[in-house]
Amino acid sequence: MKLSVAPLFCCLLIPTAWADDNGGLKKDTAPPPPHALDEGYRGTEDARIMTVEQAKEMHDGATISLRGNLIDGSGDKYVFRDKTGKIDTIIPQSVFDGRTVKPDNMISINGSLDKKSTPPVVRVDRIQK
Template sequence: MKISLVPLVCTLLIPSAFADEKGGLEKDAAPPAPHALEEGYRGTENARIMTVDHAKTMHDGATISLRGNLIDDQGNDRFVFRDKTGTIHTIIPQSVFDGRTVKPDNMISINGSLDKKVDPPVVRVDMLQK
C-alpha cells in the first residue's frame, strides 16, 4: 500500500514544480488612471452614455437612454428631445411625468425603446429623470 501511494504523490507534485511562470496577470506596472482610458468598459455611468445620433442607428425595439432637453411639445404626448448631437421625436405619457414640470432649459434623462416602424423614428419613453 505504501509503495503505490509514493508514485501517486510524486505524479501530483511534479507538474507543479515544472509549471511555467508565463501567462496570467503581471502586476509589474500600475494601471492607467480611469480618466486616461481611451476606450473599453469603464463602469455603469459610461455604459449609459448614448447620443441621439447613435440612438437613430440602433435597431427597432432597442433600449434607449438619453440625456438632454425637451424642446417642443407637439401635443398628444409627443415631444421633441434634443442633445448635443441632434433631435429625436418622443412619446411621453403623462403618467411618466408623474406630476413633474419640465422646462426646455432643464437637463433630463429619458429611458425607453426605439420605434423605427414610424417615420421619423420615435422613442417611447417609460422613465424620465429630472
C-alpha cells in the first residue's frame, strides 16, 4: 500500500515543477489611473441610459432603456418623453404592477424597439420609479 501511494504522490508534484510562466496576471507594473482609461468596462461610470433620439435609430428588436416621463395615453398605449423627443410605448397593465405613474414622475423604462410599427414603438417590460 505504501509503495503505490509514493509514486502517485510524485506524479502529482512533477507537473508543477515543469510549468512555465507564460500567462495569467503579472503584477510587475502598476495599472493606469482611472482617469486615463479610454476603453473597457468601468462599472457605473459607463452605464448610461440612451435617449429617445438614439433609440429611434436602433435596429428592430433592440433592447431599449430610457429615462423620462409618461405624458399621455391610456389602456396599453402611452407617449413617453425625454429631453430629446417623444416615442410611443406599449405598456401592459401587468408591468405597472399596481403602481401609479404621474406625468411629473421621472421613470425608467426597459423594453424592446418595434420598428415594424409606424411610427416605431417601445414594447415595455419593466418600469422603475
